[in-house]
Every structure is written in C-alpha cells, then in structure tokens.
Amino acid sequence: MRRLIVRAREDLSVIVARDPSVRTRAEALLHPALPALWTHRLAHALYTRGHRQLARLLAYLARSVTGGIEIHPGARLGRRVFIDHGAAVVIGETAEVGDDVTIFHQVTLGSVGWWRDGRRAAGARRHPVVGDRVVLGTNAIVLGPVTVGDDALVGAGSLVLGDVPPGARVMAPLGEVTPRLSAADREEADELLRALATSGCW
Numbered sequence: 051m052r053r054l055i056v057r058a059r060e061d062l063s064v065i066v067a068r069d070p071s072v073r074t075r076a077e078a079l080l081h082p083a084l085p086a087l088w089t090h091r092l093a094h095a096l097y098t099r100g101h102r103q104l105a106r107l108l109a110y111l112a113r114s115v116t117g118g119i120e121i122h123p124g125a126r127l128g129r130r131v132f133i134d135h136g137a138a139v140v141i142g143e144t145a146e147v148g149d150d151v152t153i154f155h156q157v158t159l160g161s162v163g164w165w166r167d168g169r170r171a172a173g174a175r176r177h178p179v180v181g182d183r184v185v186l187g188t189n190a191i192v193l194g195p196v197t198v199g200d201d202a203l204v205g206a207g208s209l210v211l212g213d214v215p216p217g218a219r220v221m222a223p224l225g226e227v228t229p230r231l232s233a234a235d236r237e238e239a240d241e242l243l244r245a246l247a248t249s250g251c252w
Contacts, residue, residue: 057091057129058088059075060129060130061078061084061087061088061130062075062078062079062084063075064130064131064132064150065078065081065083065084065132066078068132068134068152069081069132069134082116082117082119082135082136082137083116083119083132083133083134083135083136085112085115085116086112086113086116086119086121086133086136086139087127087131087133089108089109089111089112090109090112090121090123090125090127091127092108093105093106093108093109093112093121093123094123094124094125094126094127096108096123097123097124102123105123106123108123109121109122109123116136117135117136117137117138118136118137118138118139119133119136119137119138119139120139120140120141121139121141122141122142122143122145123143124143124144125141125142125143125144125145125146125147125159125177126145126146126147127141127147128147128148128149128150128151128182129149129150130149130150131147131149131150131151131152131153132151132152132153133153133154134152134153134154134155135154135155136155137155137156138155138156139153139155139156139157139158140157140158140159140160141159141177142159142160142161142176142177143176143177144161144175144176144177144195145159145177145178145179145180146177146178146179146180147159147180148180148181148182148183148184148200149182149183150182150183151180151182151183151184151185151186152184152185152186153186154186154187154188154189154190154206155188155189156188156189157186157187157188157189157190157191157192158190158191158192158193159177159178159180159186159192160177160191160192160193161176161177161193161194162176162193162194162211174195175195176194176195177194177195178192178193178194178195178196178197178198178210179195179196179197179198180192180198181197181198181199181200181201181202181216182200182201183200183201184198184199184200184201184202184203184204185202185203185204186198186204187203187204187205187206187207187208188206188207189206189207190204190205190206190207190208190210190220191208191209191210192204192210193209193210193211194211196210196211196212196213196214197213197214198210198213198214199213199214199215199216199217199218200216200217201216201217202214202215202216202217202218202219202220203218203219203220204220205219205220205221205222206222207222208220208221208222209222
C-alpha cells in the first residue's frame, strides 16, 4: 500500500512539473492521463497473473474515459511516465516504456502488422522498447521491435522503423512554406502562360 501511495504522489508531482497549465497536485487529479496510468497499473497486475479478460476490460474502460489512451495491459510502463493531453495514444502489448518518459498526444508504440508478426517466434517482442527520459513528440509513430535509447527525442510527426541510439534526435521534415502571389504577380504569370500557349512553344 505504501508503494502505491508513493507512486501516486510521483505521478501527481510529474504532472505539475511537466504541464505548465497545472499548478497543484489537487488540480493534477483532473489530468486526463492519470486514470489511464492508474488503471493500467491495476490491469497489468491482473494480466501478469493470468486474469487477461478482466485486465482487457479495465483497459477498455480506461480508453473510454480518457480520450482514447489505449494501453494494452501487457505493456510495461516505468515510473513517472507523463502522457500530455492524452488523446489517441496507443501502446501495444509487448511495448516497454522506461522511467521519466514524456509522451505527447497521438503517439503510437505499435507493431508493424499481423502479416509480419505472424512469422515471429511465439512470445517474441512485436513492439518498441523506449528507454529512460525519452520524449516522444506529437504524432510520433514508433513501429516494431525497435529500441529507442535513453535520453533520445523523437520529434513531432516522426516515423521510426529502426533503433534510435541514446541521446539521438529524430526529426520529421519541416513543412515547406510557399508564399502567396500578389494579384499583380498572378496576372503577370497568367499572361505569360497564355503567351506560351498561343506561341506554340507549349
């Protein structure tokens, strides 16, 4: 019981430390990720003791009340894991998440698909292992039995299909900004296109 209280206090303190919109532990009690994490601990304990059906039911209920945070009861989560916002986070059955990891919304720690996983040895890992102090940015997708090393940062919108060394940074390509043409420039470009079309050069 004492260990549960210590973990609960850690969870509340982490939310206050990493979410600037939350200022007190009392306010942290209303954070959307909290019921997902606390329910997962119970579901994982049941799952490892063979109560798979009940564990999955708890995971399903947690997903329903947390904006779609789906953590399989078989996944292993470390201490002080922080899920910011929480919407549409998916963590697969054989995933392992280390201590002090920050996960933003729409992150997927998934497998590559049944068509490949079906060929793996029975009991083989299908999901990622995420080290300690890793940050997984919004909409980061990490697939397969890969390892993300300690202190790595996987930026928003990144797709990871291979191992990430400790301390590395994975960044998705930035969006390209195309300036809008002024009315005069558009008219000039249209005249040029018409001239090319009528000259037979096109």
